[in-house]
Each structure stands twice: as C-alpha cells, then as structure tokens.
Amino acid sequence: MRAVFSDAAVEDLESIERYILSYRDEPFLERFEEGLAALVRSIAERPWSRPVYQFPPGAEPKMEYRSANTYNYKVFYRVDEPSDTVIVYRILHVRSDFTRVF
Numbered sequence: 803m804r805a806v807f808s809d810a811a812v813e814d815l816e817s818i819e820r821y822i823l824s825y826r827d828e829p830f831l832e833r834f835e836e837g838l839a840a841l842v843r844s845i846a847e848r849p850w851s852r853p854v855y856q857f858p859p860g861a862e863p864k865m866e867y868r869s870a871n872t873y874n875y876k877v878f879y880r881v882d883e884p885s886d887t888v889i890v891y892r893i894l895h896v897r898s899d900f901t902r903v904f
Contacts, residue, residue, distance in 0.1 A: 803881070805846040805888045814893040818875065834873055838893070841872045846888050849881045855900070863904035871896065878904075
C-alpha cells in the first residue's frame with residue numbers, strides 16, 4: 803500500500819519539528835524523522851498489524867483508527883482498501899487528550 807498524510811497530519815508534523823528544534827539539535831530531528839518514516843513504511847507494508855485504538859466509552863469517533871507509536875508520538879491512521887492507501891490522519895503526543903481531537 804502507499805501512504806499519504808492528511809493536511810492535519812502535515813500540520814502536526816510541522817509543529818512537532820518546530821518544537822523539537824526549540825530544545826534539541828538538527829541531528830535529533832533527523833533521527834525522529836527517520837524513525838517516523840520507517841514507521842509509516844512499516845504501516846504501509848502491513849497496515850492491519852497495528853491495533854485499533856480503543857477510545858473511552860462515549861468518546862468513540864465516527865471512524866475506526868489504528869495507531870502506532872514512535873518516540874513520544876502516536877500516529878493515527880486509517881486503511882482505505884479501495885484505493886490501496888494508508889492515510890495518516892494525525893501525529894499527536896502520547897499525553898494528548900485524543901478524545902478532543904477526533
């Protein structure tokens with residue numbers, strides 16, 4: 803499958819990059835980006851291998867999202883079988899309140 807990023811995921815990534823550069827150096831940011839790219843490649847190769855994220859009762863979004871972690875961030879994605887595409891919807895810090903985002 804191919805992987806694409808939603809506009810929100812691109813905004814998330816840009817915000818994460820700015821944040822990382824505010825307290826770490828460029829080599830650390832490069833390692834983070836390489837780790838994220840490797841995770842997204844892995845998701846695209848085996849999209850069903852990651853668990854469906856279990857939102858708290860009453861806070862479930864309209865769609866089902868799978869998730870995977872890299873560093874301190876959780877990548878939320880959906881699989882669109884008709885187009886053979888993995889759509890990365892959001893990249894959020896693991897301590898975020900996910901119920902307020904979806």
